[in-house]
Amino acid sequence: MSVSSLLSARYGQQAPAVPEAWSPLLDQLLTHRSVRHHLPDPVSDAQLTAIVAAAQSAASSSNLQPWSVIAVRDPVSRARLAELAGDQAHVAQAPLVLVWLADLARLEAVAQAEGLTHDALDYLEMGLVGVIDAALAAQNAMAAAESLGLSGCYIGGMRNHPESVAELLGLPPRVFAVFGMTLGQEDPAQSASVKPRLPQAAVLHHERYRPVAEQQAAIASYNESMAAFYAQQQMKVRGTWTVHSGKRVATPEALTGRDRLQAALQALGFPLK
Numbered sequence: 001m002s003v004s005s006l007l008s009a010r011y012g013q014q015a016p017a018v019p020e021a022w023s024p025l026l027d028q029l030l031t032h033r034s035v036r037h038h039l040p041d042p043v044s045d046a047q048l049t050a051i052v053a054a055a056q057s058a059a060s061s062s063n064l065q066p067w068s069v070i071a072v073r074d075p076v077s078r079a080r081l082a083e084l085a086g087d088q089a090h091v092a093q094a095p096l097v098l099v100w101l102a103d104l105a106r107l108e109a110v111a112q113a114e115g116l117t118h119d120a121l122d123y124l125e126m127g128l129v130g131v132i133d134a135a136l137a138a139q140n141a142m143a144a145a146e147s148l149g150l151s152g153c154y155i156g157g158m159r160n161h162p163e164s165v166a167e168l169l170g171l172p173p174r175v176f177a178v179f180g181m182t183l184g185q186e187d188p189a190q191s192a193s194v195k196p197r198l199p200q201a202a203v204l205h206h207e208r209y210r211p212v213a214e215q216q217a218a219i220a221s222y223n224e225s226m227a228a229f230y231a232q233q234q235m236k237v238r239g240t241w242t243v244h245s246g247k248r249v250a251t252p253e254a255l256t257g258r259d260r261l262q263a264a265l266q267a268l269g270f271p272l273k
């Protein structure tokens with residue numbers, strides 16, 4: 001696919017001109033899609049090793065590496081994770097689910113082994129570091145998986161019932177599931193399409209943040225691009241992207257259980273001072 005076609009798929013009507021700067025890696029990144037239908041073929045141990053090596057090559061704050069990942073292949077466990085994540089069938093169907101963890105338990109053990117206290121782990125900053133590092137590692141992992149011919153989808157529903165996920169996976173205190181990731185070979189009979197993103201005029205700022213009011217034209221254009229995408233995919237989405245997004249943040253109930261996330265994390269050993 002040409003660079004122009006890649007940009008058109010990603011941005012719709014607001015695709016930028018083909019930049020002079022480009023690389024094969026950009027070709028791959030722009031073709032990322034959320035794939036929810038997989039063949040039953042397993043993800044091999046060799047593939048998993050390569051994917052985790054890529055994940056561990058991501059940046060880490062102060063090289064603390066406060067994350068871990070659990071590879072879940074057992075169908076019973078995948079089915080339970082699917083249920084906890086809001087009955088997402090593709091979690092049960094994918095041959096591999098990676099659960100990405102903010103893991104402060106290892107740092108606690110390291111400090112104790114050195115005869116040190118670990119009071120800083122009780123603070124919001126360290127919780128954020130765990131989440132950020134896990135996300136950076138996971139993005140590397142997804143890119144690596146796609147380079148190996150695999151595909152997948154992030155599963156934020158792991159945060160719907162954090163305590164139950166922790167119990168299922170045997171997580172100790174100071175560890176929680178930030179999100180999941182399905183991986184496998186895409187089912188060609190149910191292939192996914194690239195979803196348009198907001199125009200760069202809405203997300204790219206130079207020197208200082210541009211007021212949201214100045215982003216409205218770009219947002220209106222994006223509504224049109226998403227309407228075309230919904231029609232092409234025969235998706236029965238009511239209203240525009242702004243309506244959909246507005247409803248997603250309208251009430252605590254729209255968070256599908258995650259409105260109690262602070263209390264859940266505190267119960268799992270994250271005081272978040």
